[in-house]
Amino acid sequence: MNDLRDLYQEVVIDHGRKPRNFRALEPHSHEAKGFNPLCGDQIALYLQIENDVIQDIGFTGSGCAISMAAASLMTESLKGKTISEAEKLFDAYHGMLTNQENLPDTERLGKLAVLSGVREYPTRVKCATLAGHTLKAALSNSEKPVTTE
Amino acid sequence: MSAVTSQTLQPPLDVARIRADFPILHQEIYGKPLVYLDNGATTQKPQSVIDAVSHYYAADNSNVHRGVHALSERATADYEGARAKVRDFIHAASEREIVFTRGTTEAINLVAHSYLGPRLQAGDEILISHMEHHSNIVPWQLLCERSGAELKVVPISDAGEIVYEEFERLLSPERTKLVAVGHVSNALGTINPIEQIIRAAHAHDIPVLIDGAQAVAHLPVDVQALGADFYAFSGHKLFGPTGIGVLYAREALLDVMPPYQGGGDMIRTVSFSGSTWNELPYKFEAGTPNIAGAVGLGAAIDYVNSLDLALVQAYEHDLLDYATQQVSAIGDIRLVGTAQRKAGILSFVMENAHPHDIGTIVDHEGVAIRAGHHCAMPVMERFGVPATARASLACYNTRDDIDALVRALQRVHELFG
Numbered sequence: 001m002n003d004l005r006d007l008y009q010e011v012v013i014d015h016g017r018k019p020r021n022f023r024a025l026e027p028h029s030h031e032a033k034g035f036n037p038l039c040g041d042q043i044a045l046y047l048q049i050e051n052d053v054i055q056d057i058g059f060t061g062s063g064c065a066i067s068m069a070a071a072s073l074m075t076e077s078l079k080g081k082t083i084s085e086a087e088k089l090f091d092a093y094h095g096m097l098t099n100q101e102n103l104p105d106t107e108r109l110g111k112l113a114v115l116s117g118v119r120e121y122p123t124r125v126k127c128a129t130l131a132g133h134t135l136k137a138a139l140s141n142s143e144k145p146v147t148t149e
Numbered sequence: 150m151s152a153v154t155s156q157t158l159q160p161p162l163d164v165a166r167i168r169a170d171f172p173i174l175h176q177e178i179y180g181k182p183l184v185y186l187d188n189g190a191t192t193q194k195p196q197s198v199i200d201a202v203s204h205y206y207a208a209d210n211s212n213v214h215r216g217v218h219a220l221s222e223r224a225t226a227d228y229e230g231a232r233a234k235v236r237d238f239i240h241a242a243s244e245r246e247i248v249f250t251r252g253t254t255e256a257i258n259l260v261a262h263s264y265l266g267p268r269l270q271a272g273d274e275i276l277i278s279h280m281e282h283h284s285n286i287v288p289w290q291l292l293c294e295r296s297g298a299e300l301k302v303v304p305i306s307d308a309g310e311i312v313y314e315e316f317e318r319l320l321s322p323e324r325t326k327l328v329a330v331g332h333v334s335n336a337l338g339t340i341n342p343i344e345q346i347i348r349a350a351h352a353h354d355i356p357v358l359i360d361g362a363q364a365v366a367h368l369p370v371d372v373q374a375l376g377a378d379f380y381a382f383s384g385h386k387l388f389g390p391t392g393i394g395v396l397y398a399r400e401a402l403l404d405v406m407p408p409y410q411g412g413g414d415m416i417r418t419v420s421f422s423g424s425t426w427n428e429l430p431y432k433f434e435a436g437t438p439n440i441a442g443a444v445g446l447g448a449a450i451d452y453v454n455s456l457d458l459a460l461v462q463a464y465e466h467d468l469l470d471y472a473t474q475q476v477s478a479i480g481d482i483r484l485v486g487t488a489q490r491k492a493g494i495l496s497f498v499m500e501n502a503h504p505h506d507i508g509t510i511v512d513h514e515g516v517a518i519r520a521g522h523h524c525a526m527p528v529m530e531r532f533g534v535p536a537t538a539r540a541s542l543a544c545y546n547t548r549d550d551i552d553a554l555v556r557a558l559q560r561v562h563e564l565f566g
Contacts, residue, residue, distance in 0.1 A: 004510060004513045008506075008510075013564065017501070017565075038521060039503075039520065040521075040522055040529065041505075041535070042535075062535060063535070064504075064506045065503060065506045065565070066505070066506070123509075124509060127505060
């Protein structure tokens with residue numbers, strides 16, 4: 001039996017309740033919108049990228065604790081990273097949530113590792129990956145809103 | 150429960166016996182007894198339904214309406230026997246008026262395709278309510294896109310009731326070609342005044358479709374007394390299998406409707422110069438039907454008949470009152486859908502926890518509820534919420550189940566409080 005506290009760790013609840021970098025960033029060089037039609041979670045992500053480095057990042061939106069905490073923790077982790085570092089982080093994060101065998105690479109994931117409990121809840125993985133998918137879309141400057149469906 | 154039943158001098162509903170009939174209820178989830186409160190999504194199946202489907206495949210399986218051998222005759226008798234049970238159950242005039250479909254959604258699409266589609270023109274209107282399930286919105290939107298007709302939506306009040314004066318105002322003797330409304334709202338629990346709606350529409354010879362998906366397991370339905378022109382429902386929300394549903398339609402309407410799909414069973418003759426259609430209701434049942442599903446639905450109807458739906462309705466009403474009181478007392482909870490007349494659905498939101506988080510946490514306590522938009526996004530938008538948590542009752546639920554839900558919601562409070 002998995003413990004609910006593995007999913008809802010204090011950090012997750014705290015970031016879900018008080019998301020960091022929760023603002024529409026102006027000016028910004030990249031942006032994208034993400035939507036989970038199943039539960040109505042939605043976020044808009046804004047990045048200011050200069051010389052390949054994420055100088056600043058912000059997001060707005062609404063959703064469950066998992067989706068908000070994931071977006072908040074992700075924005076904290078991305079500040080100061082290069083685009084290729086950001087993409088690697090996304091891959092490691094996505095791997096942590098979808099790969100049952102491997103232990104999370106906590107060194108690479110940093111604070112995002114607190115969301116590893118989500119992988120025990122397949123229906124909630126989409127909540128935790130919404131921000132990541134939106135990040136991918138923003139980096140490729142996709143005009144089309146991404147959905148988790 | 151005892152108060153209600155003693156007033157009416159009826160024997161009480163024997164819920165312990167009912168629970169014993171549903172094998173799935175007797176299991177643990179995360180080490181806690183399962184409390185199933187997602188009956189609006191689908192109901193569980195009694196042993197008699199499981200046995201009927203199993204027996205059909207073990208003993209009678211064959212194709213219907215075509216074999217000359219004994220098994221085919223038995224399968225046909227099983228399938229048509231189920232149709233007769235449906236007719237009795239909803240008090241239709243004839244078995245010719247009972248069309249088997251995959252479910253409520255297909256039944257509504259059938260009406261959109263074969264009844265309204267051919268006669269709808271630019272400038273016409275279809276009238277629905279703001280609380281409809283997507284299945285009673287989208288088929289009409291598709292028709293409107295094709296024809297240039299307009300979808301009109303009757304607003305609902307803050308309590309989640311149809312604003313009847315607005316319905317009367319929007320009902321146009323000239324332009325409204327169909328009224329389509331739910332009997333019971335899946336997202337709010339509201340029981341709509343469909344008798345009144347049908348009478349008002351019929352005063353202008355406007356036909357009415359009733360989406361009965363959330364009604365048939367919870368209150369008695371008499372399509373003739375109602376005067377419904379079309380009544381659609383699903384087997385799986387009535388303790389029967391998935392993949393089987395019913396379109397009831399008045400024979401005079403079915404007679405003039407072209408087929409929905411082409412294929413086997415729906416034809417009388419086929420030649421390359423043209424084909425002719427089978428009689429009712431087979432004209433609308435193309436392809437080998439879901440025979441086992443119909444058999445299971447027949448068994449489900451037998452089961453419901455053994456309970457007495459009037460008793461079930463009184464019991465669930467009492468249980469809903471109890472649930473409403475107990476859940477409201479938690480604080481931090483806002484009920485969505487507080488109509489005067491409600492069936493067993495409790496939709497709510499919490500100040501500090503998103504419905505999805507509520508759903509996961511109460512699941513850990515063994516309590517199954519639904520979290521989401523309930524395929525009724527316009528309802529969510531009307532109440533200014535992205536989603537709700539929804540507990541939906543059936544006759545096998547008890548006050549203990551409600552108490553377990555309340556304890557689970559208190560756990561949500563502890564975590565998110």
